[in-house]
Each structure stands twice: as C-alpha cells, then as structure tokens.
Amino acid sequence: MTLWHLGVAIECVQGDITQQADMAAIVNAANGALLPGGGVAGAIHRAAGPGLAQECRPLAPIRPGEAVLTGGHRLPNAHVIHCLGPVYGVDEPAPALLASCYRKALILCERHGAESVAFPAISTGIFGYPLAPAARIAVETVLATLPACPSVKRVRFVLFGAADLACYEQVLNEWKSGN
Incomplete structure (x- = not known):
C-alpha cells in the first residue's frame, strides 16, 4: 500500500528490513548498547557484518527515544539509523519516547541526505509495545x-508479519479517510 503526503510516498510492505535495497537508510530497533541481539537488531547486525558493531561501540549507550546513524557496511543501504524505543510499561512517557525515535530518525535522514528510509515496527517485539497504538x-509522527x-x-514501514x-x-x- 502507498499513500502520498506532501509529495512523499508512504509505503507499507511485509518483508525483511535487511532486504530493502532501494532505501538509502534502514532503521534498527536497537538495544541501548547498540549490540547485536535478537529480532530486528540481530538481523541487521548479521546482514551488515562485524564492522557495524565496531562502528556502534563508541556511540553507545543510547537512551530510549534517541537515534544515532552509522554506515550500512555489508547492507545494500548507505546508512543504518539505530533507535532505542521504549520498553512498554517501563520507560515513560512511552508514547513520547516512541514518537521521538521516528522524529529523530527522519531528522537524521534529512541531515545526511538520505531521501528514503525503511522503518520496522519499533518497540513492538520483545519491548512489548502494543501494535495498534505503536502503529x-x-x-502520525x-x-x-x-x-x-x-x-x-520515500518512507517505508517494513512489517514482519501479515x-x-x-x-x-x-x-x-484511517488517516487518509480523515484528511
């Protein structure tokens, strides 16, 4: 599905965030230490190779709501933007922290000339954020x-499951119908 807003294509696809070769940047649902882990972070680090963890080391730790940018290494993308989303029920105010991830990632794209970015569903995996409010x-952010x-x-939301x-x-x- 594609929605146009202010001349920007907003897309939703089911797939693997590491296989978005047509995106200048992809977003990592990172952990605070910016280390390889499970889920999205693990997949991105495996695909990017060990150079990504080495580049991340001096940038860590980050706090919920923060975002940092690295190179893509062995990924087909020029940049990886690492966002630490809130752990639902722990990091508060969770909605503001989650919104901050998306806002800061887009600002980093603007600052570094990345014309396209792919986002996963930040914080909805092991961090437990309910999918509908997170979406x-x-x-909206x-x-x-x-x-x-x-x-x-171009902004793409890459979702793992149907x-x-x-x-x-x-x-x-719903947004399209309301505008």
Missing part, C-alpha cells in the same frame, strides 16, 4: 515530521 504513533524534512521523498502489515495499512487508511 498510530509511527504513522512520520506525517507530522515530514514538513521539516523536505529531502525525504497481521502487523494489516494494522499499519488500517492506520494509514
């Missing part, structure tokens, strides 16, 4: 931040 925060990022022309994809598509359709 709303993601979509991206749409609200785009006016400050005129060089960003239920996640359906949830994000529903949020985009």
Whole structure:
C-alpha cells in the first residue's frame, strides 16, 4: 500500500528490513548498547557484518527515544539509523519516547541526505509495545515530521508479519479517510 503526503510516498510492505535495497537508510530497533541481539537488531547486525558493531561501540549507550546513524557496511543501504524505543510499561512517557525515535530518525535522514528510509515496527517485539497504538504513533509522527524534512521523498514501514502489515495499512487508511 502507498499513500502520498506532501509529495512523499508512504509505503507499507511485509518483508525483511535487511532486504530493502532501494532505501538509502534502514532503521534498527536497537538495544541501548547498540549490540547485536535478537529480532530486528540481530538481523541487521548479521546482514551488515562485524564492522557495524565496531562502528556502534563508541556511540553507545543510547537512551530510549534517541537515534544515532552509522554506515550500512555489508547492507545494500548507505546508512543504518539505530533507535532505542521504549520498553512498554517501563520507560515513560512511552508514547513520547516512541514518537521521538521516528522524529529523530527522519531528522537524521534529512541531515545526511538520505531521501528514503525503511522503518520496522519499533518497540513492538520483545519491548512489548502494543501494535495498534505503536502503529498510530509511527504513522502520525512520520506525517507530522515530514514538513521539516523536505529531502525525504520515500518512507517505508517494513512489517514482519501479515497481521502487523494489516494494522499499519488500517492506520494509514484511517488517516487518509480523515484528511
């Protein structure tokens, strides 16, 4: 599904975040130490190779809501943006911290000339953020931040499962219907 907003394509696809060769940047749902782990972080570190962990080392630790940028290493993307989303029920205010991840990632894209970026569903895995509210925060924050990022022309939400994809598509359709 693709929605156009301010000349920017907002896409939702089911797939693997490490296989988005047409994106300048991908976003890592990172841990605070920026180390390889499970889920998205593990997949990105495995695909990028050991150079990514070496580049991340001096940038760590990061706090919930923060984002840092590295090179893509062996990934087909020029950049990886590492965002630490909130652990649901622990890191508060969770909605503001989650929104900060998306906002800061887009600002890093703008600052580094990345015209396209692919996001996973930050914090919805092991960090336990419920999918529907996380999807709303993601979509609303991206749409609200785009006016400050005129060089960003394409944003893709890459969802692992079909239920996640359906949830994000529903949020985009609701936004489209309301505007």
